[in-house]
Amino acid sequence: MKRSWRNILLAAVLMTPLALWAQKQEVKQAAERDTLTYTVYGMDCPGCEGGLEKQINKIPAVLSSEASWVDQRLWVVVKPDSVLKREDVAFRIKKANFTLAETPDEKKE
Amino acid sequence: MSRFKVFALICLFILPAVEIAGQGISFDAGITPAEGRIMLRSQYRHISASATSGSITTRMVPIVVAYGLKPGVTLMARNMYFHRHFSASDVTVKGINDPYLLAKFRLYRKNTRNWVVGVAPHVAVNVPIGATGVGSSTWNPDLGVNVSFRPRFFSVDFSARYRIQDITAASAVDPPDNFAADLAASHIIALNASGESALAPVVEFNYFREVFTGDGQAAPDQLLMVSPGGTFIFSDIAFEMLFQLPLYQGSDPVVKQRYRLIAGLKYMF
Numbered sequence: 001m002k003r004s005w006r007n008i009l010l011a012a013v014l015m016t017p018l019a020l021w022a023q024k025q026e027v028k029q030a031a032e033r034d035t036l037t038y039t040v041y042g043m044d045c046p047g048c049e050g051g052l053e054k055q056i057n058k059i060p061a062v063l064s065s066e067a068s069w070v071d072q073r074l075w076v077v078v079k080p081d082s083v084l085k086r087e088d089v090a091f092r093i094k095k096a097n098f099t100l101a102e103t104p105d106e107k108k109e
Numbered sequence: 110m111s112r113f114k115v116f117a118l119i120c121l122f123i124l125p126a127v128e129i130a131g132q133g134i135s136f137d138a139g140i141t142p143a144e145g146r147i148m149l150r151s152q153y154r155h156i157s158a159s160a161t162s163g164s165i166t167t168r169m170v171p172i173v174v175a176y177g178l179k180p181g182v183t184l185m186a187r188n189m190y191f192h193r194h195f196s197a198s199d200v201t202v203k204g205i206n207d208p209y210l211l212a213k214f215r216l217y218r219k220n221t222r223n224w225v226v227g228v229a230p231h232v233a234v235n236v237p238i239g240a241t242g243v244g245s246s247t248w249n250p251d252l253g254v255n256v257s258f259r260p261r262f263f264s265v266d267f268s269a270r271y272r273i274q275d276i277t278a279a280s281a282v283d284p285p286d287n288f289a290a291d292l293a294a295s296h297i298i299a300l301n302a303s304g305e306s307a308l309a310p311v312v313e314f315n316y317f318r319e320v321f322t323g324d325g326q327a328a329p330d331q332l333l334m335v336s337p338g339g340t341f342i343f344s345d346i347a348f349e350m351l352f353q354l355p356l357y358q359g360s361d362p363v364v365k366q367r368y369r370l371i372a373g374l375k376y377m378f
Contacts, residue, residue, distance in 0.1 A: 042220030044259045045297055046307055047377050050345045051143030051177075070304035072222070096143035097180050099220035 034063075034078040038089060042098035043069035055092040059084065138266050139257035140227035141215045142377075146177040152349075152373035158366045163197030165364060181215035183229075207235040207246075213255070225259040231270070247275035247284075264309075266293045271320075285319040295340075310339040315353065331359040332366060347375040 043049060049067040052074065056065040061082035066075045074093070078084045090100045142148065149172075156167040171189035178184050187210075192203040211233035218227045234250040253270025268291045274284040295311035313336040338351030353369035 041222055042218075042225050044225055044261075044264065045309070046305055046342045046344055047347065048143075050377060051146045054145060055143055068304060070299050070302075095145075095180050097141060097215070097218060097220075098143075101222075 034080065036076045036078060036084060036089075038074040038076070038093075039072055039101035040067065040074045040093055040098050041072060041101060043067065043072060045069060048096075048098070052093065052096040052098060055096045056089065059088050059092060061085075061088070138227070139229045139255040139268075140218065140225070140259075141181055141183045141213060141229055142175070142177040144177045144180045146377060148175040148375065148377045149173070150175070150373060150375045152371055155370045156366075157368050158364050160195075160197070160364050163195065165193060165195055167191070167193045181218075183213040185211040185213070185233075187211070207237050209233060209235045223261055225257070227257045228254065230254045233270075248277055249274050250276055262297050262299075264293075264295050264297065267291070285321045288318050288320055290316045297342075306341070306343045308339060308341055310337075311351070312337050313351065313353075330362055331357065332362075333357040334366075334369070336369075338371070345377045349373045349375065 040052065043052065046069060048069050052067045053065045056062055056067075056074065056076060061079055061084045063077040063079045065077065067073070074089075076084060076089065086100075093100045151170065151172050154167075154169040154171070156169070158165045158167070169189050169191055171187055173185060173187045175183055175185040186208060188208045189206045190203075191206050192201070194201045211231055213229050213231040216228045216230055219225070231253050232250070233253070234248060237246045237248060249272055251270050251272035253268060256267045258265045270289055272287050272289070274286050291313060293311055293313040295309045297307050297309040300306040300308055313334075315332075315334045315336055317330075317332045319330045333356045334353045335356050336351050336353040338349065340347050340349040349371070350373075351369075351371040353371070355366045355368075358366060
């Protein structure tokens with residue numbers, strides 16, 4: 001009886017990190033499934049990125065966002081079961097004084 | 110005019126005007142920040158100058174808060190601690206300067222894949238709150254225009270402004286207005302693939318000239334400086350440093366500028 005409890009405890013200790021890792025992978029995969037990429041013109045320094053992200057994160061359908069002034073890119077993670085409209089993104093980009101590229105190049109990665 | 114009055118006039122109006130005019134790395138760009146963006150900035154400025162009777166050392170610590178009220182409207186407030194020492198008379202003048210309020214408006218902005226252009230005029234005024242020591246106690250509005258051209262990893266910024274000293278003619282002496290212009294060119298280099306940290310070496314040219322509106326005045330003070338420096342940017346934080354050297358100071362300046370050093374910190378959120 002004592003041994004079986006020890007085996008259960010050992011299994012729990014070994015399984016917990018594995019379960020956490022699996023959960024993390026699932027979240028990561030879900031985020032990747034729901035990530036949209038946009039081309040944004042007008043960012044010219046690292047400080048511009050924060051201003052744009054602050055605006056994009058105000059959209060209710062957005063879970064998180066990341067901008068890159070070097071690549072002129074904006075990555076937006078959409079909340080599960082939410083729809084992100086291009087015009088909402090364009091409006092927020094405009095609020096940050098930048099410009100969404102004309103060509104619709106949003107793609108899920 | 111007695112020597113004392115000339116000296117008092119220099120202390121009250123001319124020196125602060127010259128020193129604040131040579132703004133260096135802090136002058137406003139023709140690009141307005143994002144709506145809701147807040148910027149905090151502080152600097153240490155060391156200014157070395159000499160007069161016939163000795164040296165004049167000035168230390169200034171300006172603190173600036175800017176806020177993107179709208180995408181096309183930026184509000185800014187600045188105040189500074191001011192400390193000046195005259196070696197000849199061993200006199201020290203120190204205190205808090207008058208607050209300076211500025212509103213900048215986006216007149217034109219174009220973002221393309223390869224370049225960004227921005228034009229933003231500004232209106233500003235110092236508010237005479239009767240601060241001790243170094244406040245001018247007069248309303249001194251200024252108007253200016255800022256132009257930025259940024260072809261990808263390069264930037265050229267130009268700023269020109271005209272300041273009306275004592276617009277209400279409240280003081281006994283009529284201080285000269287002044288004109289200032291700044292031109293800066295820099296190249297921003299990303300230090301890692303993500304571009305989170307970057308280095309931007311810069312060279313600036315800073316020009317200042319007094320404009321006398323009265324008659325029978327002396328030759329106007331002029332100052333042209335060349336200013337090499339740079340900014341290190343890490344995400345929302347920027348460290349900046351600039352060294353200013355006078356190239357031209359008019360034919361016979363009352364106070365001869367030697368050099369200026371600016372070290373600053375900027376944080377945006």
